[in-house]
Amino acid sequence: MLSVKGLRVHYGKVEALKEVSLEVGKGEIVALVGANGAGKTTSLRAISGLKTPTEGEIWFEGRRIDRLPPHAIVRVGIGHVPEGRRLFPHMTVLENLKAGAYLRANGDSVRKDLERAFEQFPVLKARNRQKAGTLSGGEQQMLTIARALMGRPRLLLLDEPSLGLAPLVVASIASIIKEINGEGVSIVLVEQNARMALRLASRAYVLETGRVALEGPSGALLADEHVKKVYLGG
């Protein structure tokens, strides 16, 4: 479904990605783990078109997308929940959700999806007229995910959805990710919380300084000595 080949990305002279290749199959959850600064966020930004790669190719469902602008990449079916949530803070919860459905013309199906979002995230329903900036961290994360789902993506990129959240909230985010995947949405999950990511994903890539250092089924990586020592705290 998604195929990233030999991706190289620069910020000015800094080479953030040296050589990243990865595959995501239909219906899969694939984890991308690695230390701070390894290039996880940059990989996602390149896939969704926010950052133009210097070299390499990105293919989605048989179409080359690495020269498309971000709004066109949303249109082909890729949603991106960015690092740090990035809501529209002065807009209401409802307006944020509507922004997620910006490209969809059919009002009826958007209304249905709004109802579904409120069922899936009851906290958002209770606060739908509140400004997004006034929500708690966990609620903001839910809203960012719900907003991305309003675009009906077939592939969802999630960048550190558990960052800074209490363990209970992390657990509910994890079950939401499973739920979304259960509905047929493929997922790339970026996490510093490697344990959570490897538990959710079927396969994973370990990034180290802009390269894929390791890849394989999550079970194998969870048992790997290097991964255990560096990413799972011994």
Place this chain on the structure above:
Amino acid sequence: MESQLLIQALVNGIMLGMVYVLVALGLTLVFSIMEVINFAHGEFYMLGGYTAYYLIAQLGLNYFLTIAAAVVVVGFLGWMIEKLLFRPFRKDLLGAFIVSLGLVWVLQSAAMLAFGSLEKSVPSPFRGVLKVLGIYFSLERLIVTVTAIVLVAALYLFIQFSREGRAMRAVAQDSDAAALQGINVARISSLAFAVGAGLAATAGVLIAPLFFVSPFIGDLPIVKAFIIIILGGMGSIPGALLGGLILGLAEGVGSIFLSIPAVNLLGFVIVMAVLLVRPRGLLGHA
């Protein structure tokens, strides 16, 4: 008699303020979306003035149709200017500043060549006065004020409730996140330029019968608009409205007691006073 003078000064102040607001709205809208200041924005006002001269004074066209024509023509020009000149300078305040200074020069020179440097006058389409509670109001000034209020309200409704208006707010708050919702940020920037240019042109049409039209009439309103958006808070639309009313009223009342140069200084004094207490402007976000 004293109170008649004061009330007329207030009414005049509100009219002037609302016309400034029309110019300021485009400046603040473009700033919120692209983080640039277009100092050639006053030239859209000037072109609105010439639209009034050619369509009302020369062709005898209806006042409100002239406004519509100015919005379309100058709005389209604004759209193209964003696309061709400002797009590469998104979030580059200095680069855009230099481009816009060049554009001021180009548009003023072009206006001089095309329309001549002599001042042109536009006949007033609405003569007569209105007597309310024993006080006389000029019909023309009332119509200018009401038209401006209607346009400001229309812009507010557009930004608040339409799909593209919501997209504009989204881009203003976080342009990357907006792009991730499928919003074409470049197109929204063009739209902001077009809407802003159209509003400034409307201000030019509204004011043309009260003053005169020349290639340099954009210089004053751009300074006023700049004062207003700093006063109200850069990028804030309610701030522009509030700032415009404050400046208009201060100038209206000030003109009873002060000379014209002193009135023109008034805005700067108010801005400095406000910024000392509130550096982000009256309604600006931190």
